[in-house]
Each structure stands twice: as C-alpha cells, then as structure tokens.
Amino acid sequence: MKPFQTFILPISSHWKMSFVTSGPGKYIWATGVVLMNLIKLPLLILYYLPAFTRPDPRWSVFQSIMNNYMSSFIYHTAYVEAVTPLDLEPGSFGDRVVKIKKGPDSLYTDVARPNSSILPTTTGGIWFPSAPKEISFENDRPIILHFHPGGYGMGDVRTDSTFAARNLTDRVGSYALFSLYRLATNPNGGFPAALQDGISAYYYLLNDLKVPATKIVLSGDSAGGHILICMLRYIAAHGKEIGLPAPLGALLWSPAIDMTVAGTEPDKITANRNYNVDYVNSTFISWGAKRFVSSDPAASSYMSSLDAPFNSPCPMWVFCGENELFYDDVSEFVEQMRSIKDNDVTLRVEPLTNHDIFFAGNFTGWKAEAERVADEAGAWVEGLVAGSRQVMGSG
Numbered sequence: 183m184k185p186f187q188t189f190i191l192p193i194s195s196h197w198k199m200s201f202v203t204s205g206p207g208k209y210i211w212a213t214g215v216v217l218m219n220l221i222k223l224p225l226l227i228l229y230y231l232p233a234f235t236r237p238d239p240r241w242s243v244f245q246s247i248m249n250n251y252m253s254s255f256i257y258h259t260a261y262v263e264a265v266t267p268l269d270l271e272p273g274s275f276g277d278r279v280v281k282i283k284k285g286p287d288s289l290y291t292d293v294a295r296p297n298s299s300i301l302p303t304t305t306g307g308i309w310f311p312s313a314p315k316e317i318s319f320e321n322d323r324p325i326i327l328h329f330h331p332g333g334y335g336m337g338d339v340r341t342d343s344t345f346a347a348r349n350l351t352d353r354v355g356s357y358a359l360f361s362l363y364r365l366a367t368n369p370n371g372g373f374p375a376a377l378q379d380g381i382s383a384y385y386y387l388l389n390d391l392k393v394p395a396t397k398i399v400l401s402g403d404s405a406g407g408h409i410l411i412c413m414l415r416y417i418a419a420h421g422k423e424i425g426l427p428a429p430l431g432a433l434l435w436s437p438a439i440d441m442t443v444a445g446t447e448p449d450k451i452t453a454n455r456n457y458n459v460d461y462v463n464s465t466f467i468s469w470g471a472k473r474f475v476s477s478d479p480a481a482s483s484y485m486s487s488l489d490a491p492f493n494s495p496c497p498m499w500v501f502c503g504e505n506e507l508f509y510d511d512v513s514e515f516v517e518q519m520r521s522i523k524d525n526d527v528t529l530r531v532e533p534l535t536n537h538d539i540f541f542a543g544n545f546t547g548w549k550a551e552a553e554r555v556a557d558e559a560g561a562w563v564e565g566l567v568a569g570s571r572q573v574m575g576s577g
C-alpha cells in the first residue's frame with residue numbers, strides 16, 4: 183500500500199512537458215512537493231500506527247514513513263526529469279575532485295568502442311575521505327573505486343554519498359574514489375558511456391596512480407552495481423588483450439541486474455512481488471533505463487546478465503535486502519554465476535530491508551543494518567587481502 187502519494191495535480195502531459203520538465207516550473211513543482219510532504223506527515227503517522235497498514239507489518243512507523251518519502255522523492259525527480267549535469271568543478275571539495283582523461287584508444291573495444299555520438303571523454307571522480315597524498319598500503323587496506331546509484335538518471339556524489347562513502351572507507355578500504363560517470367539522462371549518456379568511464383577510471387588508478395590491481399576493490403550500488411557487472415564482464419572478455427588486469431574483488435550492493443526495456447517496463451515492475459514494499463517506482467526505473475539501453479545486439483548481455491553468466495575475473499560479494507524489488511533477479515544472477523566453474527560468489531541477504539540500504543539506510547531507517555553489512559563486506563575484503571598476501575609470501 184502506498185498511501186497519500188498521489189498529490190499529483192491532474193495535468194496533461196503536454197503541459198507537463200512545457201512547464202514542469204523545464205525552467206522555473208521545475209522549482210515551483212519541487213516546492214509544492216516539499217510542502218505536500220510536510221502536510222501529509224501527520225496523516226502518515228496516524229495511518230501507519232496499526233502495524234497491518236505498514237508496507238511490511240514488521241517495519242516501524244518511522245521506516246514506513248521514510249519509505250513513503252523516499253518513494254515520493256525519486257518518483258518526482260523522475261517525473262520532472264530533473265537532469266544532473268556532469269560537474270567536474272572542484273567546488274567545496276577542492277583537491278578531492280579529480281579529472282580523469284580517457285585512456286589509450288585500445289582500451290575501448292567491442293561493445294565499448296566509440297561511435298560518432300558516444301565516445302570516451304574526460305570525466306572524473308571524488309575522493310573520500312580525502313585526496314590521497316601518496317598511495318601507501320598501511321594495514322594492507324585496498325583502494326576502492328565506487329559507482330554510485332541513481333538508475334542511470336540521477337546521483338551527483340557531492341550531496342548524497344557521505345553515508346556510503348564513510349562506511350566504505352571506515353570499514354572496507356583506505357581511500358575510495360567515487361566515479362563521476364556520465365548519466366544516461368545527459369546528452370549521449372546511453373550505453374556504453376558509463377562503461378567507458380568505468381574503464382577510464384580503473385585505468386587511471388592502475389596507470390596514473392600506479393596502484394597495483396591486487397590493491398583495488400571495485401564497488402557499486404544499484405545502477406552502479408550494473409556498471410560494475412558490465413566492467414567485470416568486459417574485463418573477463420577483453421582484459422588480457424587490452425591489458426586490464428583483474429581487481430582484488432568486487433562488491434555489489436543491491437545491484438540492478440536487468441536494465442532492458444522489457445525488464446523495466448511498468449507492468450513488469452508493478453507485478454513484482456516486492457513492489458509494495460520497495461520505494462523504487464516504475465516511473466523512476468523506466469526514466470533511466472529507456473535512455474540507457476542500447477539496441478546493439480552484441481551488447482544484449484551487458485543490458486541484462488540474466489541467462490548470460492560469465493567467468494568473473496575476481497571474487498564477488500553480493501548484497502541484497504529481502505524486500506527488494508531486485509531480490510529475485512539478484513538471487514537468480516548469483517545462482518547462475520555460481521554455475522560457472524571457478525567463480526567465487528558470496529551472497530548476503532538482510533531480512534526486512536528494501537532497496538540499497540548501503541546508500542539510503544541512513545535516511546530510510548536502516549542505519550544499523552547498513553553498518554553491519556558494511557562490516558561484513560570489510561571482513562570479506564580482509565579475507566581476500568590475507569589470501570593475496572599468502573600467495574605473494576609463498577611465491
């Protein structure tokens with residue numbers, strides 16, 4: 183049940199296109215949405231007091247309300263098609279923002295090959311908790327390259343990544359570089375733009391900063407997890423030929439598995455058994471997916487990994503919440519990946535939680551759970567580090 187969410191004016195789509203998705207209309211709209219959310223707060227509190235009205239009766243009133251707000255927020259962002267431009271200016275982040283140039287042409291082959299509209303370009307990243315002055319490996323904690331969520335439609339790292347980043351760098355690695363990859367909602371941002379940017383960022387760590395691949399953990403949540411799966415598939419297929427080595431490991435937090443048009447069409451999303459307990463709205467998913475998908479038949483396994491498992495270049499740790507819209511896809515993906523010889527895939531499921539608590543848990547009422555899960559990811563990475571130390575010691 184998603185009560186009080188349709189504080190939407192009954193407007194024609196023509197009016198919407200001309201007013202809401204551009205110019206000052208967007209701000210007027212946003213102000214209206216904030217006001218409506220304030221007004222509905224007392225109603226929501228009353229509504230959720232009896233447990234049976236909550237999305238999941240085991241949730242608290244607070245979790246139910248925050249879920250409602252989160253749902254409303256991402257729905258309205260998608261509704262007004264709020265574009266997040268690629269911002270490479272340092273701003274208040276100073277030297278923590280780095281520009282990342284494209285690598286040599288030979289890095290971008292097969293599905294990542296440039297065409298006249300989508301080609302490797304300068305993008306960037308933001309360091310957490312600070313810019314590394316010099317890369318050293320005290321306590322052997324690896325460097326993390328992370329891809330943020332947002333359905334390929336939104337997410338700017340600056341305003342929304344503190345919780346995830348702090349927990350990544352405090353519990354899992356030493357420094358984390360959050361990629362500022364091209365979003366599909368920007369011009370020429372469809373596939374393979376984000377894959378090209380992921381390749382460039384990984385190459386930047388290896389080549390410009392001279393970080394050994396065995397000291398790099400790749401990480402991504404939601405759509406960022408989708409980018410990461412594309413990268414692993416790409417490294418598996420072409421790494422040897424183009425000189426991109428396997429990283430130490432990969433962390434996939436609530437990854438989006440299927441970004442095809444069929445997989446993200448509204449009927450399929452609303453029919454999902456977890457639709458009513460997740461804040462992810464079909465309008466939001468189709469917004470990014472429609473702009474992201476490529477019609478190139480060679481790229482079909484990159485659009486969705488279902489029924490297209492591959493030999494992962496490194497061990498994978500996969501997290502998903504029991505109440506997630508993506509839960510069934512993630513379980514199936516893990517099972518299929520495990521069916522490939524030598525793949526090492528760990529799955530961690532958290533009861534009750536819905537989408538991407540690693541990113542949103544501080545807001546949606548799952549902070550303690552998110553921190554515990556980050557701890558476990560840290561222990562898993564420690565295990566990999568100890569394993570690689572043993573191999574080096576014995577070699």
Ligand SMILES: *[C@@H]1O[C@H](CO)[C@@H](O)[C@H](O)[C@H]1NC(C)=O
Pocket residue numbers: 184187188190253254257448452463464465
């Ligand atoms: C998405 O959310 C909006 C606003 O909450 C709601 O009006 C719409 O029905 C939702 N979409 C679906 C398919 O449930």
Ligand SMILES: *[C@@H]1O[C@H](CO)[C@@H](O)[C@H](O)[C@H]1NC(C)=O
Pocket residue numbers: 344345544545
């Ligand atoms: C986490 O949430 C609290 C309020 O619940 C807020 O004060 C704090 O700024 C949030 N922290 C981050 C990093 O988002």
Ligand SMILES: *[C@@H]1O[C@H](CO)[C@@H](O)[C@H](O)[C@H]1NC(C)=O
Pocket residue numbers: 297298299300372373374475476477478
């Ligand atoms: C470039 O490639 C993308 C992805 O395959 C495709 O959608 C787009 O139409 C191509 N553009 C041109 C001009 O060929």
Ligand SMILES: CC(=O)N[C@H]1CO[C@H](CO)[C@@H](O)[C@@H]1O
Pocket residue numbers: 344345346348349352353544553
């Ligand atoms: C251990 C740790 O760093 N936990 C942090 C996770 O992120 C939140 C928000 O920044 C912090 O309050 C926690 O301390």
